[in-house]
Amino acid sequence: MPEGHTLHRLARLHQRRFAGSPVRVSSPQGRFAEDAALIDGRVLVRSDAWGKHLWHHYEGGLVVHVHLGLYGSFTESAVPLEPPVGQVRMRMVGAEYGSDLRGPTACEVLHPPQVAAIEARLGPDPLRRDADPERVWARICKSPTPIGALLMDQAVIAGVGNVYRAEILFRHGISPQRPGRRVSRAEFDAMWADLVELMTIGVRRGKMHVVRPEDDHGEPSYVKDRPRTYAYRRAGSACRICGTPIAHLVMKGRNLFWCPACQAD
Known part of the structure; x- marks a missing residue:
């Protein structure tokens, strides 16, 4: 999607x-x-x-x-x-x-x-100038729901899909299974700022560029002509950072990918 x-x-x-x-x-x-x-x-x-x-x-x-x-x-x-x-x-x-x-x-x-x-009915959209991250934080900080599910809930935050969900959590070392209420304010602020930047790049370039330049090498992307990802659709492949096999599960009907070593519970 x-x-x-x-x-x-x-x-x-x-x-x-x-x-x-x-x-x-x-x-x-x-x-x-x-x-x-x-x-x-x-x-x-x-x-x-x-x-x-x-x-x-x-x-x-x-x-x-x-x-x-x-x-x-x-x-x-x-x-x-x-x-x-x-x-x-x-x-x-x-x-x-x-x-x-x-x-x-x-x-x-x-x-x-x-x-x-x-x-x-929609949550704030990181790409809109009127977006209020405080509304997102108010939902996340009180919720026992896994952060991996909250990021995909369009009533919490609008516009984030499977790729940005997997990649933003990897970039900030957060397990997708960690309850929202166990995400710190500093972690949330960093993720929000990163989403604004990455999604803005996506608008400008038409593709999702989520791998930092220093990590953009090694195994090619999961599909030809798309930028590399850290975790998305890389189940079983070695993590680009630590070498641990990327894990996979289905969360609320959607495929989810993460590194068990780099992303702390």
Whole structure:
């Protein structure tokens, strides 16, 4: 599932390419057709993101809400666009660029109160200027839930997914099974600052760069053309720091990776 930096990167791209001008919106697949008709030809006022949610704000107060989920993706092209290929849920066409959305978990037109209700359920997003880390700390410091689960809870902190979860805990030497209330304030502050920095790099580069330069060698990444990771998808491989085999378990339905030696309980 795309993590928060991907949605912020898309929001910035769509802001540059579509905002300030009318956008033709359609649904070649048909599943978004009625909602598309509500905004077709309207001016896109702005595009932004909160965690894993993308918002397109149109004139008149209507907002397109997109959650990519596991399979959603946008394809960006210069106009004129080719005929739609596959199940295109939403097609946007501006003066110079177009964008096709396929396979999202959510694609719907909402009114501002509905947007506010969704945002109210989300935790602070490290990539937003208005993010308040005190809200995150207030949840973590009192919770008996493992920190590995808390970091993936979008109501606690928005935008963190499996990769950032595994890597931030490794970088700070914290076991994912440690209860939140046993994470110190200093450890939390360091993790928050690191998340802000790493996710900002992800927005800028389009990829998650999580391994420090001095450790960026040895066994290649878990998949071609992606940066190396310390723990994510490296189960059984030697830790890049101490050589201990990386461990794996399933926590709340998601794969979790960590080094039993480097990450203290």
